[in-house]
Amino acid sequence: SAVISQKPSRDICQRGTSLTIQCQVDSQVTMMFWYRQQPGQSLTLIATANQGSEATYESGFVIDKFPISRPNLTFSTLTVSNMSPEDSSIYLCSVEPGRGREETQYFGPGTRLLVL
């Protein structure tokens, strides 16, 4: 298993600004994922972040809007850039501790973002 923390837990931001969300894992993991969950909706994968390589973005998400860093095997950041009210959402990171050994994903508590 894995224990994941996220910072901040919530924030209220002005449009046009940027927010960086941090994700910390208590163990080294290869696979990390960033999701968005809009009110009443399910989780939508933004990107997959593997240490030592560029993040892989899903259709509809671009690096300029959601730059991701993955400096080591226990940490990642997601930046929501040039925010608009449509970016109001919950952002979650998740990890898959061991590909081939354990396919389950463990999620952080989420960052609740409100853009005014």
Place this chain on the structure above:
Amino acid sequence: SQKIEQNSEALNIQEGKTATLTCNYTNYSPAYLQWYRQDPGRGPVFLLLIRENEKEKRKERLKVTFDTTLKQSLFHITASQPADSATYLCALVADSWGKLQFGAGTQVVVTP
């Protein structure tokens, strides 16, 4: 990508009864399918994984079935309790790297 369908209407059920949730998908059968529980303001928590060659999987009061012919998984909560009230998400593995695609979830409300 797949289209994953879960009942959008909340399932209201009396304590002690069995809740049955449905997850249907449209395209290829995934190598495995997972069920998660999500409480308000929290991230999803993994419950069960069932592989394509497994018909049924159990964990305590939970049971999952997987029918690749019907392209459907059923999730059962037996002897339901108010503490089981939450939203339940099904997720299908989308590629060999473990990328998951989630359904919209079904909210379960168990009343005493």
